[in-house]
Amino acid sequence: MSLWKRISATLLVASLAGTVLGALPAGATVVSRGVTIPDFYTPPATLPAADGTLVRSEKLPLALSLPGIGGTLPGTATRIMYKSTDANGEPVAVTGAYLEPALPWLGLTARPLVVLAPGTMGQGDQCSTSLALERGLVVGTEDSQTTISIGYEVLAIYQLLLRGIAVVQTDYVGLGATDRLHTYVNRVDEGHAVLDAARAAKALPKTSLTARSPIGLYGYSQGGGAVAAAAELQATYAPDVTVTATYAGAPPADLEDVTAAIDGTELAGALGWAVNGFVQSEPALAPLLDEYLSTAGKTALTDLSTMCVGDALFGYAGQESSSWTTNGESLTEIIQAEPALRAFVADQLIGTSKPVGVVRVATGVNDNLVSHGQARQMAVDWCDLGGSVVYAPISLPDTGSPLLNHFGPLLTDQLSAVDWLGARLAGLPASSNCSTISRQP
Template sequence: YVGLGATDRLHTYVNRVDGGHAVLDAVRAARSLPGTSLRPESRVGLYGYSQGGGATAAAAELAAAYAPDVQLAGTYSGAPPADLTETIKGIDGSALTGALGWSLNGFLQAEPDLRPIADAHLNDKGRAALEELSGMCIGDSLLAYGFRRSSSWTTDGRSLSQIVESEPRIQEVLDDQRIGNLKPSGPVRVATGVQDDIVPHRQSRQMAVDWCRKGANVTYEAIVLPNLGDKIVTNHMVPLLTDQGAAIDWLKDRLEGRSAVSNCWSMPLQP
């Protein structure tokens, strides 16, 4: 991902365009490696979950315009944060609250005109959190910021979601980040746990619905599991494990040249 591990800039976490381009650039980089069996005509499959699911979904949408040389045989997108406005609500107060800081840092870097808005709403605790999280990985953030509320970071005690609702410019930026507005290239498999309360199930499902309405070849899989614990990551991560075998088999079939049959017709029957 852009900026991940770099010292000259921050990681643009869950940025649709940066993430999608990074995935497609990775394909091109792999093809350029010497001594491999890869060829320009080699079939390409993408696999990603959570942040990765958003990145592969964005890559499938952007491939036709950004990387027409990359012909996608299939894309797996698991638990994609397709609608960041809804995802903010899921993350706030969860074990992954620190991800709000990563998102804010990335968008403040990519959209400098948001800085005055952030400065007007963040208190000293919020600014310190952004500074600290700019150098934290997921393990550190779980320990330092797990289950915190973003309302403790703001001058008036409102949550980040409430501030988003009151600021048209932030809404504009987040609307532009929404995945589902473009028809993806090639067949796609979208999987989402119905109990996912961190990257909310409904917004992931909506991405699949939007793609179906655009005539995309979509295989949608709702992962039905019991509630495994509110806001503690289990409802988000366990679907990855339970669906992994079927997801890999689906992608393997695409890489072997077998056709995918869309199940968009089943969307009204699936949660």
């Protein structure tokens, strides 16, 4: 490839990202699809040295709350920005929210903390979970581009709060913080953001957390992959974050498998978020965009870079990635054909290191969006590495819709998942069922 072609491809990445790959000027106002992102989300030019250090915090008014005798129910919230380290070893600002329960913790331990990693929200900064906690429903329109984002993770967050469990949720790298694109499903970025969120929460003043507060991790779908990655990375990245238990629901552990499964489904837009995130993390992949993407593909990636889930469902449901390429090949075929891309995707595999604590891996046996087989394989691999795994296959009818097959278990298993995690944080043991996984679906 010529030098000019490489330069033009690199410039293409910047336009696809829809953002400047560097810190914005202090106080700069960012508008994404008609939604003004508060200045809080613009990172400073210089970040603290230590991972998990609070950069700033402010009161976060919750869209859904009730007055109570002892305070606002189910609790009060603080918006946070904290320092983390990305997959390239560079400092990065991450935003999120800490939620202090109004109700007491009735367990025998100190009040526990759960780090909640959200499921797929999108790639536009307006899609962040912390912003959704404040606004409930985020809606915007700009230059005929519309956006809609629903804070669905409030269901799990509030269930934890009502049990007296403190929660800190991460927005992930680049989702909220406006200095870069969200590195969707990058296991290192996500795992680090989860672990550093726990550090940041414990650094907040005037909370009920103590040094003895046990820590749990909770996530489904993208969040399931994030907490699974965090459970693997804890020993080397954050040994001071003593994780007791993790709930990893429907984790996208094998991205090549998941890429093939998502292509052509209701959530096909997630393929664009993944590609955008790949190039954000590894700019050397940029020439592949110029080589393989048609005009329609380049337009799709630019469009998706500012979209939330609702937008993508309306705009890209059912599209095949082969319609985005110059040669009609699918994204899966291109991954298999390009060694650099194949190596990058292979490096995202989860299940290669023993996780910390006990992990409950739940996956719908008919989930063909974030495919059941690869999530089950992660549990098997962890067992082979000596991990303590509770594997929970969830049997629901096949709806014929990959999206419904995926999100059904999120709702039906949520109470069981929260209760299981709460019991572990209260000090009750859980027995691994690694010896029987081979006999389960």
